[in-house]
Structure formats: C-alpha cells, structure tokens
Amino acid sequence: xxxxxxxxxxxxxxxxxxxxxxxxxxxxxxxxxxxxxxxxxxxxxxxxxxxxxxxxxxxxxxxxxxxxxxxxxxxxxxxxxxxxxxxxxxxxxxxxxxxxxxxxxxxxxxxxxxxxxxxxxxxxxxxxxxxxxxxxxxxxxxxxxxxxxxxxxxxxxxxxxxxxxxxxxxxxxxxxxxxxxxxxxxxxxxxxxxxxxxxxxxxxxxxxxxxxxxxxxxxxxxxxxxxxxxxxxxxxxxxxxxxxxxxxxxxxxxxxxxxxxxxxxxxxxxxxxxxxxxxxxxxxxxxxxxxxxxxxxxxxxxxxxxxxxxxxxxxxxxxxxxxxxxxxxxxxxxxxxxxxxxxxxxxxxxxxxxxxxxxxxxxxxxxxxxxxxxxxxxxxxxxxxxxxxxxxxxxxxxxxxxxxxxxxxxxxxxxxxxxxxxxxxxxxxxxxxxxxxxxxxxxxxxxxxxxxxxxxxxxxxxxxxxxxxxxxxxxxxxxxxxxxxxxxxxxxxxxxxxxxxxxxxxxxxxxxxxxxxxxxxxxxxxxxxxxxxxxxxxxxxxxxxxxxxxxxxxxxxxxxxxxxxxxxxxxxxxxxxxxxxxxxxxxxxxxxxxxxxxxxxxxx
Amino acid sequence: xxxxxxxxxxxxxxxxxxxxxxxxxxxxxxxxxxxxxxxxxxxxxxxxxxxxxxxxxxxxxxxxxxxxxxxxxxxxxxxxxxxxxxxxxxxxxxxxxxxxxxxxxxxxxxxxxxxxxxxxxxxxxxxxxxxxxxxxxxxxxxxxxxxxxxxxxxxxxxxxxxxxxxxxxxxxxxxxxxxxxxxxxxxxxxxxxxxxxxxxxxxxxxxxxxxxxxxxxxxxxxxxxxxxxxxxxxxxxxxxxxxxxxxxxxxxxxxxxxxxxxxxxxxxxxxxxxxxxxxxxxxxxxxxxxxxxxxxxxxxxxxxxxxxxxxxxxxxxxxxxxxxxxxxxxxxxxxxxxxxxxxxxxxxxxxxxxxxxxxxxxxxxxxxxxxxxxxxxxxxxx
Numbered sequence: 001x002x003x004x005x006x007x008x009x010x011x012x013x014x015x016x017x018x019x020x021x022x023x024x025x026x027x028x029x030x031x032x033x034x035x036x037x038x039x040x041x042x043x044x045x046x047x048x049x050x051x052x053x054x055x056x057x058x059x060x061x062x063x064x065x066x067x068x069x070x071x072x073x074x075x076x077x078x079x080x081x082x083x084x085x086x087x088x089x090x091x092x093x094x095x096x097x098x099x100x101x102x103x104x105x106x107x108x109x110x111x112x113x114x115x116x117x118x119x120x121x122x123x124x125x126x127x128x129x130x131x132x133x134x135x136x137x138x139x140x141x142x143x144x145x146x147x148x149x150x151x152x153x154x155x156x157x158x159x160x161x162x163x164x165x166x167x168x169x170x171x172x173x174x175x176x177x178x179x180x181x182x183x184x185x186x187x188x189x190x191x192x193x194x195x196x197x198x199x200x201x202x203x204x205x206x207x208x209x210x211x212x213x214x215x216x217x218x219x220x221x222x223x224x225x226x227x228x229x230x231x232x233x234x235x236x237x238x239x240x241x242x243x244x245x246x247x248x249x250x251x252x253x254x255x256x257x258x259x260x261x262x263x264x265x266x267x268x269x270x271x272x273x274x275x276x277x278x279x280x281x282x283x284x285x286x287x288x289x290x291x292x293x294x295x296x297x298x299x300x301x302x303x304x305x306x307x308x309x310x311x312x313x314x315x316x317x318x319x320x321x322x323x324x325x326x327x328x329x330x331x332x333x334x335x336x337x338x339x340x341x342x343x344x345x346x347x348x349x350x351x352x353x354x355x356x357x358x359x360x361x362x363x364x365x366x367x368x369x370x371x372x373x374x375x376x377x378x379x380x381x382x383x384x385x386x387x388x389x390x391x392x393x394x395x396x397x398x399x400x401x402x403x404x405x406x407x408x409x410x411x412x413x414x415x416x417x418x419x420x421x422x423x424x425x426x427x428x429x430x431x432x433x434x435x436x437x438x439x440x441x442x443x444x445x446x447x448x449x450x451x452x453x454x455x456x457x458x459x460x461x462x463x464x465x466x467x468x469x470x471x472x473x474x475x476x477x478x479x480x481x482x483x484x485x486x487x488x489x490x491x492x493x494x495x496x497x498x499x500x501x502x503x504x505x506x507x508x509x510x511x512x513x514x515x516x517x518x519x520x521x522x523x524x525x526x527x528x529x530x531x532x533x534x535x536x537x538x539x540x541x542x543x544x545x546x547x548x549x550x551x552x553x554x555x556x557x558x559x560x561x562x563x564x565x566x567x568x569x570x571x572x573x574x575x576x577x578x579x580x581x582x583x584x585x586x587x588x589x590x591x592x593x594x595x596x597x598x599x600x601x602x603x604x
Numbered sequence: 605x606x607x608x609x610x611x612x613x614x615x616x617x618x619x620x621x622x623x624x625x626x627x628x629x630x631x632x633x634x635x636x637x638x639x640x641x642x643x644x645x646x647x648x649x650x651x652x653x654x655x656x657x658x659x660x661x662x663x664x665x666x667x668x669x670x671x672x673x674x675x676x677x678x679x680x681x682x683x684x685x686x687x688x689x690x691x692x693x694x695x696x697x698x699x700x701x702x703x704x705x706x707x708x709x710x711x712x713x714x715x716x717x718x719x720x721x722x723x724x725x726x727x728x729x730x731x732x733x734x735x736x737x738x739x740x741x742x743x744x745x746x747x748x749x750x751x752x753x754x755x756x757x758x759x760x761x762x763x764x765x766x767x768x769x770x771x772x773x774x775x776x777x778x779x780x781x782x783x784x785x786x787x788x789x790x791x792x793x794x795x796x797x798x799x800x801x802x803x804x805x806x807x808x809x810x811x812x813x814x815x816x817x818x819x820x821x822x823x824x825x826x827x828x829x830x831x832x833x834x835x836x837x838x839x840x841x842x843x844x845x846x847x848x849x850x851x852x853x854x855x856x857x858x859x860x861x862x863x864x865x866x867x868x869x870x871x872x873x874x875x876x877x878x879x880x881x882x883x884x885x886x887x888x889x890x891x892x893x894x895x896x897x898x899x900x901x902x903x904x905x906x907x908x909x910x911x912x913x914x915x916x917x918x919x920x921x922x923x924x925x926x927x928x929x930x931x932x933x934x935x936x937x938x939x940x941x942x943x944x945x946x947x948x949x950x951x952x953x954x955x956x957x958x959x960x961x962x963x964x965x966x967x968x969x970x971x972x973x974x975x976x977x978x979x980x981x982x983x984x985x986x
Contacts, residue, residue, distance in 0.1 A: 532957055532979065555822035556829075557978040560801045561847055567862070567918050568876065568883060571985065574921075578982045 009191045009261040013184050014082045014219065016100055018127060019109035020117035020476060024139040025085075027171035028109055032083060035177055036069035066205075066217055066263050067250040073185055081184065082219075082263035084204065091352025093480060094299050095205070097126050098279045101295055102204040102219035102263065105133040105188030107180065108161075112138045112146035112168075116154040116443060118415045118478035128160045133188050136161055137180055142170040154443050191261030199223030199231070199284040201258075201266070202293050206276040208327040212243070214270035215252070218282060219263050221293060226257035230285035231268060234292040235277060239285045240268035274330040299331050301349025302410060302456065302481060303356055304377050304393035306337060307363065308345030310370035315344050321367035322346060325359060332359060337394075339503060339597065342372055347394060349379075353460065378457045380507065381408040381484055396502040398491045401542050407507075408484040410456040413438070416467065417449050418475035425470040426450065433458035434487075434509060455487060455509075492517050492546070495538040496528070499588040503597055517547040520599065527595040530554035535590055608662045611879070612861040613692065615647060615666070615684060616872030617673040618890065621708060625741045625811070628803035630874045630888050631671040643873075643890065644680055646897040648687045650871050653902055655691035658869065658879070663692045665699040665858035669726075674708040678716030685720045699857040701726055701765075706752035707744035714759035724856075725756045726765040726796075732786035733779055736772050740800075746786070753790050763854060765794035770832070771825040772800055773817040780828050788839055793854040797832055798847040799825055826975055846925045846974055863926050865919045873903075882909050912939070913986065916946065921981045924960075929968025943967070950983035 019025040069081040086099040100106065106127045110120055127134055136155045138148045152166050167183055169176030193200075205217040218225070225231070229242045246254045247264040258264045270276050279296035283289040309318050319336075326332045333349035350356040356376060363369050380392040383405040392398055414435070418426055420442070427437070427450070435454035442448045459479070467475050492513050494504035504524070508516050517539030524537050528551050535551040584591035619640065620631045666688055673681065681702065688694065701724040702717055717725075729749040731737050737745060744752075749766075756764055766787060770780055787795065802809050802819065811817055820828075833843050841849040845863060848856065861868055870877040874888030884907045887893045896903040910918065916939055923930035935943045944951065951967070954960035959973035959980050973980050 532959075532976065554976060554979070556799075556826050556975045561796065561798045567865075567922055570981075571914065571918055571921065574978060574982050575985045577978070578985050581982070 009193070011077060011079045012082065012191055012261045013079060013105070013188050014084065014103045014191060014261070014263055015105040015107060015184060015188050016084045016086050016103050016127075016132075017107045017109055018086060018096075018100075018123035019139075020111070020114075020119040020123075023109050023111040023114065023117070023120075024171050025109050028107070028137070028139060028169070028177075029083065029085060031171050031174055031177045032081075032181065033067070033069065035181060036071045036081060065250065066248050068247045068263065071181060071185075074182055075185075079185060081181075084263065091350070091355040093122075093126065094297065094351075095278055096123075097130065098202070098204045098295065100127055100130040100132060101279075101293070102202055103130075103132060104191060105135065105184070107184070108134050108136045108155075109139050110136065110151055110155060112140045112148050112151055113143050115147075115151045115447070116158065116417065117476035118417045118449075119476065121158065121415060121417075121449070122478045122480065124158055124160065134161060134164055135180070135183050135187055136164055136166045138166060138168050139171055141168050141175065142172055150444065154447075157443060193220070193222045193260040195222075195224050195260040197222035197260075198287045198289040199225055199229075199282065200289045200293055201225060201282040203233075203276055203278055203280045203282060205278060206270075206273045208273050212267045214273045214276045215265050215267050216270065216276045216282070217263075218258070218266050220258050220260050222260055222289065223284060224257050224259040225266055225282070231266075231282050232285040232288060233276065234281040234283055234289075235296060236275075238275065240270065243267045243269070272327050272330075274326075277330065299351060301331065301333050301351065302379060303350045303352055303460070304347060304379065305350075305356055306339070306342075306345050306347045306374040306394075307360065308339065308342035308372045308374075310372060312343055314369045317367060318346065318363065318369050318371075321363050321369060322348070324367075325362060329359075331355070342374075342597070345372075349393065376460045378410050378455075378460070380489070383407070392507075395491070395505060395507040398505070398507055401491050404491075406486050407489040409487045409489060411453055411482050411485045412456050412459070412479040413482045414452045414454060414459070414477060414479040415449060416452070416475055416477045417443065417447060418471050420446050420448050422471040422475060423448060423450065426467060426475060429463075429466055429470060430454060433463065453482065455485075456481065490541055493540050494520065494524075495536075495540065496524075496592060497535045497588050497590045498538075499590075501587055501592070513541060514546050521547045521549040523599040524596050525549040525551055527599055528590070528592055531590055533589075608660055608693075609867065610664045610695070611661050611866070612665045612667065612858050612868035613663045613688060614858075614868055614870040614872075614875060614877075615668045615688070616870065616875045617668060617670040617676060618643075618873050619675045620670065620672045621675055621705075621743055622741065625807035626800055626802065628806050629671075632890065635890075639890070640676065640680070642894050642898075644676070644684060646894045647684060647871055649897040649900070650902070651687055651691040653897075653900070654869060654871070661693070661869075662695045663688070663698060664695045665861065666694070666701070667858040668702045668722075670703055672705045672708060672728075673702050674704045674713065678713040678720075681713075681722075682716050682720035685717075685722065689721065699724055699763075701856070701858060703728060704752065704756070705744065706748040707742070709752050709755060711755055711759065714755050714761070718760045723761070724763040724765065725761050726767065726794075727752060727756070727792075728767045729753075729787075730767055730769045731772070732783045736775065736779065736783075739774070740769070740772060750786075750790070753792070763794070764792045765796060765856065766790070766792045767796045767798075769798060769800050770828050771820055773812075773819055775820055775828075777824075777828065780832070784832055784835055788835070793851045794856060795836060795841060795849040796847055797829070797836075797849065799829070829975070830971070844927050846927075846969075846977060860926075863922045865915075865922045881915060882907060915939075917981075917984045920947075920984045924967070924969055924980060925977070927968060929963075929966040931966055932962075933965065947984060954980055954983055 017025045017028060065085045067083050069083060071079045071081050073079055084099050084102055086096045108124060110116055124134065138151050140146060141148050148168050155161055155166055167176055167180045169180055200222040201218040201220050203216050203218055206214045209215050225242060225245050227242050227244055230239060231242055232239050244254055244267045245258045245264060246252050252265055281292040307318065309315050322334045331351050334346040337347045338344045350359065353376065360371060360373055364371055377393055382390045382392050384390065384403055385405050416426055430452050433454055435452040438453055439451035440448055467477055488510040489507055490510055490513060492506050492508055494501050521537045521539055528535065530551055530553065532554055534553045537549045537551065538545050539547040581591055584593045618631045619635055620633050623633050700722045702722050703726045705728050730740060730742055732746045732749060734746050753764065768783065768787060802812060836849045837843065841851060843849050844855055867879045868877060869879060873886060873890050873893040875886050877884040885905050887903045887905045893903045920930055932943060958970055959976055960967060961970050969977060969980060
C-alpha cells in the first residue's frame with residue numbers, strides 16, 4: 001500500500017480526547033472523523049466510537065478504542081492521526097492512564113456553559129503525569145448559556161495549563177474543528193523512538209474474539225512488529241508468535257507491519273485477555289528490550305458485591321455470562337457463594353461502583369438474567385493478633401473482634417466542584433461520611449473545589465445521588481484511591497433468639513455501630529414473623545448488647561367464622577402461608593424470612 | 605332400595621342494603637326489583653336442574669344465607685323455600701335457617717318465614733352497643749336488634765342464633781361485658797362469637813392503614829374471648845366449635861355438616877358445593893349466573909375432585925374446629941389409614957407446642973390451640 005511508504009514519525013500524531021462526562025467528547029470525535037477520511041458519510045453513525053448500547057445511554061466510553069485517520073493539513077501535507085478514545089470514568093483510571101501513555105498529546109474538552117468540572121481536573125492531572133501536551137478546547141459555544149470567557153479563565157487557573165492557547169469550537173455545528181485539528185499538528189509533538197531499537201510495544205487495551213483469542217491494542221514505542229515474529233510479554237515472560245498486525249480504520253485492517261510511533265493491533269495465540277494485561281510491554285523475544293515500559297501495574301478489584309439470580313434456574317446462565325464477560329474484562333473477579341436468603345450466586349469484584357453497575361446492567365440486558373445485587377463492600381485488610389493479615393470482602397467472613405488487632409480500609413481523595421452556595425450542605429454530608437477536610441479553593445467567585453479524604457466505603461451507598469440533590473445537580477465529583485488506612489471498625493454481631501446469625505452481622509465504624517444496629521433490629525422486628533414464643537433480636541459488640549428489639553409471641557390467629565365454601569379458600573391461604581414459611585431459613589427455633597436478610601442491605 | 609344420603613342445602617342471596625366496611629364477601633348493594641326477580645327464578649331453575657341430577661339424597665338442613673337474605677320480601681323467601689320442598693326430599697324436622705339482618709325485618713316477614721317452614725333464625729346483631737354498630741357500618745341499632753329478636757320469638761321461632769363480633773376498634777372490656785349481658789338476657793339458643801378480621805383491600809383495612817383507627821391487641825382479644833367463653837358456659841352454653849356456642853341440643857346442624865366435611869349442595873351466584881369429594885364453584889357475576897340458568901345451563905365455573913391429601917387436610921382442619929375434635933376411628937375408616945401413619949411428626953410437634961392434645965378416641969385443640977388454630981392447621985398442609 002502506498003501509504004505505508006509515506007509513514008515517518010514526523011507526520012504521525014497520537015492523541016486522546018479527555019473530558020468530563022457530557023462535555024461532548026464523542027461528538028467532537030465524530031466531527032474529527034468527518035473531516036478526516038476515516039469513514040464515509042454512509043458509514044457514519046452518531047458517536048461512532050461508542051458502540052456498546054450502554055455507552056450510548058450513559059453517554060460515557062467504557063472500553064477504549066482507537067482509530068487511524070488521514071488528515072490533509074493546511075500546509076498541504078498528509079498526516080496520520082491516531083485518535084485513542086479513553087474510558088471517561090474514575091473506575092477505569094488505570095486504563096485511562098495507559099491510554100494516555102500511548103499518546104503524545106490530548107484535547108481537553110470543557111463545556112462552555114458548565115465550565116471546569118471535577119473530572120476535568122483529574123484528567124488534566126493524569127495527562128500531565130504522562131507528559132502529554134494538552135490543547136484545551138471549549139465546546140458547545142453555540143449554546144445560549146455558553147460563557148467561553150469565564151471558562152477560559154477557569155482553564156487558565158489549572159496548574160500546567162496557564163499558557164496553553166485555548167480553542168473555541170461547536171462540535172454540533174462544526175465551528176472551530178479545523179482550527180483545532182491544525183493545533184493538533186502544531187502543538188502535539190510527533191512520536192519519538194526508533195525503529196532500529198528492540199521492539200517495545202505498550203498494550204493499552206485488548207478485546208476477546210472467539211476466533212483470534214485476545215486482540216491487543218498497541219502503541220509501538222520502539223522497533224517494529226510483524227507477523228511471524230516471536231514476541232514476549234514482559235510482565236510474565238511468555239512467548240508467542242505474531243499472527244497478524246493491523247490498524248483501525250476504525251474497523252480492523254491487516255497491514256504488513258507496525259513501526260515505531262504507530263498505533264494498531266496485534267494478534268498471537270493469546271488464549272484470553274488475562275494474558276494480555278493493559279500496561280504490559282511486548283518485546284521481540286529474540287532481541288528483547290532491556291526494560292519494560294514504565295507504569296505497568298496489576299489491577300485488583302476494589303469494590304465487591306454479590307449477584308444472585310432472581311430465578312434459581314438462572315444460576316448457570318449467570319455463571320456462563322460472567323465467564324463470557326471476564327474473557328473481555330480481566331478486572332472482573334467472581335467466585336461462587338451461597339446465602340440462606342438468596343440461594344446460590346457469585347461474589348464479584350470490580351474496579352469501582354460504575355464498573356459494577358455496568359456489569360450488572362450488561363448481565364441483565366445482554367444475558368437477560370434478573371439479578372439481586374447485595375450492598376457493595378470494600379476490601380478490608382484485617383490485621384489479626386497473631387500478626388497474620390487477611391483480606392475480607394464480605395462482613396460475614398470477619399473473625400471475632402477479640403482475634404483482631406486492627407482493620408484497615410481503602411481511603412479515597414475526593415474532589416467536589418460546586419457552586420459555593422451548596423458547599424455547606426456538601427461539607428456536612430462529607431463530615432457525616434467520616435470525611436477529613438483537606439482543602440478548599442475557589443475556581444472563580446462563585447465556584448469552589450473541595451478536597452476531602454474519606455473511606456471508600458462511605459460513598460458506596462446513596463452518595464452520588466445525595467451530592468447531586470444537595471447541589472440541585474450542579475456539583476461534580478471525582479475520586480481516586482489513596483491507599484489503606486487504619487479505621488476504628490468493628491464487627492457487630494446479630495443474634496436472633498440468642499443465636500448468632502452470620503448473614504445479618506455487619507462491619508461498621510465504631511461511631512456508627514449503635515445507630516446502624518438500632519435500625520437493623522427495628523427493621524428485623526417488623527419482618528420476622530411472630531413465633532409461638534417471644535423472640536429477642538439483639539445486636540452486640542464483643543459481649544455487650546448495643547441494641548435490642550423483641551418480636552412478641554404469637555397469641556391469636558383465628559377466632560373467625562368458617563363456613564361452607566370457605567374451607568378451600570382458607571386452606572389455600574394457609575398453604576400459601578406455609579409455603580412462605582418453608583422458604584424461611586430456620587436458625588435455632590426461629591424461622592427467618594428472606595426479607596430479613598434483605599433488610600441488612602437496606603440500612604446505611 | 606338404595607340408602608338415602610343426608611346432605612345440606614345452602615341458598616345464597618347476594619344482595620345487601622349497604623356494604624359493611626369489614627366485609628369481603630360477594631354481595632351487591634345496587635340492584636333493582638327486576639334483577640332480584642330474575643335471580644330468584646334462576647335459583648329455582650338451578651334447583652330444578654339439580655333435582656334431576658342428584659337422586660337418593662335427603663336434605664337435612666336448608667340454610668338461606670347472604671349477603672342479606674332478608675332484603676327479599678317474605679313472599680320471595682317463601683317462594684324459594686317452597687321451591688326447595690318442590691325439588692328435593694326434605695327430611696322431617698330438617699333445620700331450616702334464614703339469616704336475618706335486624707334492620708330489614710318486620711312482623712309480617714317473620715310470620716311468613718315461619719309459615720313457609722323456616723324454623724331457625726340467625727340474627728346478625730354483631731353488637732349491642734350503638735356506637736360500635738355505627739362504627740362498623742351496620743344499618744341497625746341495639747334497639748333494632750332487641751326488637752328483631754322479640755319479633756322472631758313472637759312469630760314462633762324456638763331456635764335463634766345471634767352473631768356477635770368482638771375485637772372491634774376501640775372496644776373496651778366494659779363495653780364488651782355490657783354487650784354480653786344484653787345478649788344473655790335474651791336467652792338465644794345459639795351464639796356465634798367471632799373476632800373481627802381485617803381482610804386485605806376492605807375499606808376497614810384501608811382505614812387501619814391510615815392509622816385513624818386501631819384494633820385492640822391480641823392479648824386483649826384473647827382475654828375477651830376466653831372470658832366470654834366462661835361466661836356463656838355459666839349460662840349453660842356449650843362451646844362446641846371455635847366460634848360457636850349452643851344450648852343443649854341446639855348445635856347448628858347445617859354448620860356441623862360443614863365442619864364434619866360432609867356433602868352439601870349450594871345454590872346461587874358464587875357459591876361452592878361439596879358433593880362426593882368433588883368441589884364445585886358457581887360463577888359469581890350475577891348476569892352470567894342468571895343468563896346461563898335462563899338457558900338451562902348449570903353455572904359451574906370450576907370443579908375439582910379434591911386429591912386425597914387435600915381431602916385429608918380439610919377433614920382434619922374442619923374437624924379440629926369442633927371442640928370434641930377429630931375422631932381417630934372416623935378418620936381411619938374414611939381414609940383407610942390411621943392418621944398417625946401420615947401425620948406422626950406434625951402431631952408430635954403440635955403436642956409439644958401445647959396446641960393439640962388427645963384422648964383415646966379424639967385429637968382436639970387445647971385452649972392455646974383454639975387461639976392459634978392456624979398454626980395447627982398449617983401443620984397438616986404441604
């Protein structure tokens with residue numbers, strides 16, 4: 001092909017678009033695709049890079065994608081643009097950072113009406129960490145509420161962007177897009193590296209294909225890759241033979257070789273995506289590079305929750321679906337478990353809350369499995385008195401308090417950007433969620449940026465919605481995990497009729513234990529049916545009872561008439577009641593219905 | 605000559621003057637004379653069809669219930685009764701009951717009923733406290749109750765049942781004791797004493813959910829019930845079924861047929877019959893019921909032969925409602941297997957829980973078991 005001969009690193013530009021959610025990243029990508037020669041009008045679908053239904057709906061990119069574009073610049077020269085689309089959410093921040101590592105620059109898209117948001121800042125930080133050249137772009141200048149001047153000021157206040165020229169565009173009507181593309185050539189450096197050096201290719205994504213196995217998305221940092229070559233993944237030193245290399249048009253298209261500076265894909269006999277970890281380096285097995293590209297790390301789940309099929313018979317479908325999904329997403333973990341309330345299901349681990357939500361929705365939508373999801377939990381590190389450390393992602397696994405030295409839980413650094421009139425309410429919420437104030441800084445006279453440290457666990461339930469409702473929808477937030485810290489966490493045990501019920505016990509911060517215990521015993525009192533004897537429900541810490549309620553003994557249930565045809569009706573009613581009883585879990589002498597086990601999921 | 609079988613005959617009148625807020629039985633409150641007439645004709649038609657189908661039976665009890673049968677005229681009720689006599693063989697001395705709402709009777713009606721062969725009146729008094737009656741949406745007063753009772757007596761009735769409800773919202777012990785005193789001076793032959801039960805979806809249920817009214821607690825209701833039971837026995841009443849008390853020899857024959865799980869034929873919209881282990885249910889919608897009969901078709905919506913397990917369960921449940929309990933031998937001969945062979949564990953559990961006890965011949969509910977009969981019954985269900 002004629003084009004390949006033209007390739008020199010001087011006319012390649014590798015870049016990403018980074019933006020806060022809904023600021024127009026995908027629409028800008030569409031306009032770029034139109035102005036370049038990647039796809040014909042006929043092929044064009046709105047937001048072509050986002051092709052999962054869910055992505056369209058949520059307006060975010062879940063899996064990253066790449067496309068190679070040919071751009072004829074004003075100077076008459078032909079350039080190759082590799083546009084790498086990044087997932088737009090904190091759960092995938094490691095993937096984002098690896099996507100950015102495959103680029104030399106980024107377009108930072110900011111909404112002309114909404115201005116700088118929490119994610120804008122974290123994106124900028126990540127791009128700067130990867131030494132990218134950033135081109136700030138103010139989008140949606142066609143809006144009547146647009147205030148590009150104010151937004152420009154906000155952008156100029158961001159550390160690292162003080163002197164960058166800002167471009168004004170409307171992706172909707174195309175204004176400014178060409179100027180923006182010219183800026184890509186002018187301000188984003190061409191790739192460095194050399195084709196003579198040993199191969200170093202950064203894996204920035206991979207997808208599973210049932211014919212070809214794992215297809216890896218790579219950026220060649222040094223050297224070149226072609227079919228037949230023996231390659232090696234540097235994190236685990238496994239050797240494979242390259243079967244195919246190609247580029248994204250955006251469809252995959254075979255080429256003879258990929259050389260330094262280029263972005264494309266590579267297939268070898270990788271059985272599944274867990275063998276081709278994002279961030280890993282591929283090198284030439286015969287002439288290996290002396291070192292791995294920086295930044296690789298093993299991602300581990302941070303958020304756990306259990307999925308149970310509503311219908312028992314869906315259990316195997318659920319297992320199949322999880323297997324399928326994890327072929328493409330090695331960050332999902334799942335192990336089988338069973339619960340007295342919910343039957344058989346899986347304890348699953350995710351990169352974050354959104355990741356969890358997406359997987360849950362995909363299971364329900366693509367695999368048509370109705371799910372019950374338990375309350376998400378974090379991964380606790382439990383330091384035992386015998387100096388062992390165990391990992392706990394389910395409160396019921398927690399050992400007795402007297403065996404525990406202390407417990408650590410993951411903490412996050414949370415950024416909230418909000419109009420100042422809502423700061424009070426937001427700070428109150430954060431205080432209540434065990435937040436530690438770190439910083440407050442005004443972006444302009446009426447918008448501020450709050451920085452807090454708080455346990456990840458505290459934002460698991462009803463947090464984002466609360467922030468949104470306190471701020472009438474105006475605040476934005478973002479967070480990243482800063483590591484594990486010791487917390488005053490204790491196990492609260494729940495006893496029904498003096499028997500400890502593991503599945504109703506929970507982990508809580510000391511200061512909140514009493515309130516949660518109170519709520520739980522009260523709600524259990526309403527769902528545990530009256531037995532023939534009095535049933536105490538108690539919550540205790542170590543040997544101290546901290547809350548108690550009582551289900552009174554059943555005293556009377558029938559003093560009504562029963563005549564004629566009534567009997568069949570009565571019998572059927574009683575049969576129904578009895579069937580309900582059968583589904584209950586008998587603990588000691590007490591029958592506990594499923595709702596009781598559900599009620600622990602409802603207290604926060 | 606084949607042996608005659610004794611069965612009961614129930615006739616349903618699905619009309620009321622107004623709907624009580626606690627009631628979830630089927631009855632209509634808006635209807636015209638013509639609909640009533642057509643309905644009566646349909647009842648007669650249904651009886652005529654059955655008279656051809658069911659032979660060799662003797663009716664030992666006729667029970668006209670509702671709804672409110674006494675919204676019909678004396679003439680209409682007599683007409684129904686004579687149709688019974690016309691179509692079936694009615695035993696000499698059969699117990700013929702009509703349910704009467706104290707707000708819907710007069711001397712003439714009472715006399716006509718007596719003349720037509722009715723020999724038992726079941727009076728839906730419910731209470732002798734005017735406030736309580738009003739709260740329960742009843743259309744009659746305490747004075748109406750007493751007057752109706754006296755009317756029945758002077759018309760010649762020697763067997764009268766009075767229905768009394770307890771556990772009403774806001775009911776005090778004192779109020780209930782007064783009701784019992786007023787009741788006992790009347791000296792009815794039979795008393796039905798039953799707790800107000802809140803059926804889902806009734807107006808009462810909805811009001812309770814709003815929190816405007818509250819029902820007395822179980823402990824209190826039990827106290828009322830047990831003290832009433834003692835009180836009645838002082839006056840010579842036998843507590844013979846969970847919610848029924850009778851003077852010697854005045855048990856309700858008709859209801860005993862139900863409780864012993866014997867056969868009965870039911871006529872009318874929405875009714876259920878039980879004949880030779882088969883249960884039949886009629887269409888409830890009045891026009892459909894009438895239309896089918898006007899075309900000579902039985903309005904059976906649904907019929908089932910009760911499977912053995914269900915028959916056993918129903919037999920046990922119903923018999924245990926009787927204070928004398930379940931006759932072990934009778935069960936054995938009815939099902940060809942001793943009860944213990946099937947329900948050993950259940951019987952053990954119930955005895956351990958103090959809900960059930962036994963004599964040589966019978967199983968029967970304990971005092972605690974009476975109050976918690978549903979728990980007992982459930983043990984015998986799958």
